[in-house]
Amino acid sequence: MANACGVDFGTSNSTVGVVRPGHPALLALEDGKPTLPSVVFFNADEEEVKYGRAALADYLAGYEGRLMRSLKSLLGTSLIDGQTEVAGRALPFRMLLSHFIGEVKRRSEQAAGHQFNSVVLGRPVFFIDDSAEADKLAEDTLAEVARSVGFKHIAFQYEPIAAAFDYESRIEREELVLIADIGGGTSDFSLVRLGPGRTERAERRDDILATGGVHIGGTDFDKYLSLSSVMPLLGYGSRMSNDSEIPSSYYFNLATWHTINQAYTKKTWTQLADVVRDAREPEKVGRLQRLIDERAGHWLALKVEEGKIALSGSASASIELDRLSPPETLALQRHEFEAATAHLLDSVDQTVLKLLADAGVAAGEVDTVFFTGGSSGVIALRARIGALLPAARKVEGDLFGSIGAGLAIDAARKFGPGGA
Known part of the structure; x- marks a missing residue:
């Protein structure tokens, strides 16, 4: 039995893969499903910690506690050395990551029926843009966390390269492939030569x-959809009696997954009481105040994410904001969503164009664009990338599983069939 696995610790979902002849690569992590949402809920009412879908279910059912999501976004930032309060006690963010990665390891071992000593961890091409030092810190932190939960031998692989290995296992001829991995927190791209004759090479660097x-990833699209469509209902963009704009920090914190809990401080509550008194539209800011008082920021973020997903399949959608006071049904339009996120699409465009220039490859030379990552379902994003490579075939992989499956292949290569 292989004791080496691949772990895709994602911003939104996580998977674990292991090479098992005759069996799917991905292990079941929750309710028979291979994906475990990267969510932790500290349930204060029942004094227990929940993970994944169970965590979201408890939170949405109204249990008291702290919900933490988008944990991967902490890596490489100054927040990683900070802490949050859970049930009146300080919880370091590093320990929070250990809680989650440890649970992923425990569940994967339970599913496989044996322990894993060796792991290939997926990582984005850049954890942090334009800072090699912060990027190294992020990787070192993730390695430290993996070691703390019992992995003895640790290697890393770029997530789009892992997705390339998964795609390569299914093709019959050599191709030049752009791997477009659009995850919850990053958009990563690799231009790779793939083919059946290359799969057994121990070193693939030249490919x-x-x-x-x-x-930029799915949570950024959530953020700007929220700011453009939802936060104005709570007073975003409105003004105080002296004509100054209401501080935007409240809204940005609530619209950004990993900073939502920063809105729940006593200082914020005190400030908002003053803002409501001096606001030109106090009823809107009052909605914001009540939302924060009820700690319903994650509920709102989930509603926004639901709307974003709905817009991937339709030109319009609506979301029921029934916990606002008064409740509201909000109509969303895809064209408005695309306008609000145009600057994100421009950045992705420039990243792909730079990639082609760095490789010295013309757009017409690329045979295939392989899409993976849950956020590659954003229609405008796929269209932009596709337009840059009009002659290339467009192939959709397992949006949530290609990376984990590819990491499993890489783990078998790096550590051998029995692991290190």
């Missing part, structure tokens, strides 16, 4: 023509 990435 990788270029890699690139940008710190």
Whole structure:
């Protein structure tokens, strides 16, 4: 039995893969499903910690506690050395990551029926844009966390390269492929030569023509959809009696997954009481105040994410904001969503164009664009990338599983069939 696995610790979802002849690569982590949402809920009412879908279910059912999501976004930032309060006690963010990665390891071992000593961890091309030092810190922190939960031998692989290995296992001829991995926190790209004759090579460095990435992912699309469509209902963009704009920090914190809990401080509550008194539209800011008082920021973020997903399949959608006071049904339009996120699409465009330039490859030479990552379902994003490579075939992988499956292949290569 292989004791080496691949772990895709994602911003939104996580998977674990292991090479098992005759069996799917991905292990079941929750309710028979291979994905475990990267969510932790500290349930204060029942004094227990929940993970994944169970965590979201408890939170949405109204249990008291702290919900933490988008944990991967902490890596490489100054927040990683900070802490949050859970049930009146300080919880360091590093320990929070250990809680989650440890649970992923425990569940994967339970599913496989044996322990894993060796792991290939997926990582984005850049954890942090334009800072090699912060990027190294992020990788070192993730390695430290993995070691703390019992992994003895640790290696890393770029997530789009892992997705390339998964795609390569299914093709019958050599191709030049752009791997577009659009995750919850980053958009990563690799230009790779793939083919059946290359799969057994121990060293694939020469097959990788270029890699690139940008710190833009699904949570950023959530953020700007929220700011453009939802936060104005709570007073975003409105003014005080002296004609100054209401501070935007409240809204940005609530619209950004990993900073939502920063809105729940006593200082924020005190400030908002003053803002409501001096606001030109106090009823809107009052909605914001009540939302924060009820700690319903994650509920709102989930509603926004639901709307974003709905817009991937339709030109319009609506979301029921029934916990606002008064409740509201909000109509969303895809064209408005695309206008609000145009600057994100521009950054992705530039990243792909730079990648092609770095590789010295013309757009017409690329055979295939392989889309993976849950956020590659954003229609405008796929269209932009597709338009840059009009002659290339467009192939959709397992949006949530290609990376984990590819990491499993890489773990078997790096550590051997029995692991290290």
